[in-house]
Amino acid sequence: MTTAKGIATRQRIVEAAAAEIRERGTLATTLDDVCRRSGTGKSQMFHYFPEGREQLLLAVTEFEARHVFDDQQPYLDDLVSRAAWEQWRDVIVDTCRRQGPHCPLGVLIADVGRYSPAAQAVTTQLIRRWQDAVRTGIEATQAAGEADPALDADRTAAAVITAIQGGVSVLLSTGSVDHLEAVLSLCLDHLLGPVGQ
Amino acid sequence: MTTAKGIATRQRIVEAAAAEIRERGTLATTLDDVCRRSGTGKSQMFHYFPEGREQLLLAVTEFEARHVFDDQQPYLDDLVSRAAWEQWRDVIVDTCRRQGPHCPLGVLIADVGRYSPAAQAVTTQLIRRWQDAVRTGIEATQAAGEADPALDADRTAAAVITAIQGGVSVLLSTGSVDHLEAVLSLCLDHLLGPVGQ
Incomplete structure (x- = not known):
């Protein structure tokens, strides 16, 4: 049923919707806009997204989330030393600084989530999925003797990704990345011990 | 110019708008709804909010923020011991759990902020303002010898309130308060040292 051509068409629709939303915002983007931009008809649109607009928005959310995961590589899959954690933190802070209040995933999750x-x-x-990736990093860092073995890895991972979401939330409200950097650094200090130890 | 009667009328409009938004959401609430509910005319509305809908929404945001500050008392103004910090954390987590994904301030800031x-x-x-209140608590706790004096109080306060916003953000997306509790507990452990020390 899902031919290679079908997968490509669906992907074209999702990418067109993502581009519209990045330019105009979730609320202003209609299915007609997405059909026009992707060069597909309404019937094709409803073939791939029979439940309509929300189903399409969720597919765009997953598409943007893949970008967010990719942006964190190769660091996210190799969190084992203080240097690796700090590089990962810096990539996140830099990406958010560059996108400013226009973080596509943050906007989408706020609007549809x-x-x-x-x-x-x-x-x-x-x-x-994100928490699992961070938990794997915490466990590896504990196994390498660079993180406190008494910390609950999954709960600490939950805290770390929540901290990042808070930083993005403050960024969306204020335009500043300082709070993101403060909370993520606090989490890393807690995980790894103060710098220099 | 702002008589007692004027202040009362303005307050009635803000409270009516807050109630409409709590019931129906920001996007569905119109100025007509607020006029009807508060028993005021359009001309009165534009006397108090000459810039219209957004100005009213920001007044509602400040109104809801006062509730959020009040909910944290008397703990927020008395953060000096581990017991006080934990009570404050529990009040925040309980309030968020009770409101679930309908945190009025979180919704407003996401929609208008x-x-x-x-x-x-x-x-x-x-x-x-919130960060200043938390910073004052951190400084008092450091002065009492219950928090690491090497921590930068303002930056740690920034991290703590960002952590809470992240927890609220995850709550709005998932309906669960677990992440809020995890990240706020990590921050308190970092500030106060592990339980039992």
């Missing part, structure tokens, strides 16, 4: 069970399922799964 | 300079000014000032 709150109300429906489908949206909650997607964001919950993204959070879980 | 991102785009205009006026909105950024209001949210920046709210964040600053």
Whole structure:
């Protein structure tokens, strides 16, 4: 049923929607805009997204989330030393600074992520996947003797990704990345001990 | 110019808008709804909020923020011991758990706080006021010998309130308060040292 051509068409629709949303915001983007930009008809659109606008927005959320994961590589998959954690932190802070209040995933999750069970399922799964990657890093860092072995790795990972979301949330409200840097540094100091120890 | 009656009328409008937004959401609330609910005419509305809807929404944001500050008392103004910090944390977590994804301030800031300079000014000032209150607590706790004196109090306060915003953000997306509790507990452990020391 999903041919290579079908996958390509669906992907073209998702990328067109992502581009529209990046330019104009979630609320201003209509299915007609996305059809026009992607060169697809309404019937094709409803073939790939039978539930309509929200289903498309969730596919765009997953698409933007892949970018966010990719932006964190290769650091996210190699969190084992203080140097690696600090590089990862700096990549996150720099990416957020560059995007300013226009973080595509942050905007999307804020706009679509709150109300429906489908949206909650997607964001919950993204959070879980990110938390698992960070937890793996914490466990590796503990095994390498560079992090306090008494810390609960999963709960600490939950704290770290929540801290980042808070930093993004403050960034969206104020335009400044300082709070993101402060909270993420506090988490790393707690995980790794103060610099120089 | 601002008589007692004028202040009362303005307050009635703000409270009516806050109630509408709590019931129906920011986007669905119109000035007509607020006029009807508060029993005021359009001309009165524009007397108190000459710049219209956004100005009213920012007044509601400040109104809801006062509730959020009040909810944290008397703990927020008395952060000096581990017991006080833990009570404060528990009040925040319990309030958020009770409100679930319907935290009125979180919703408002997400809906109005991102785009205009006026909105950024209001949210920046709210964040600053909250951070100052937490910083005062950190300094008092350091002076009492219960927190690491080497920590930068203002930067640690920035981290703590950012952590809370992250927890609220995850709560809005997933409906769970676990991440809020994890990140706030990590911050307190970092500030106060592990439990039992």
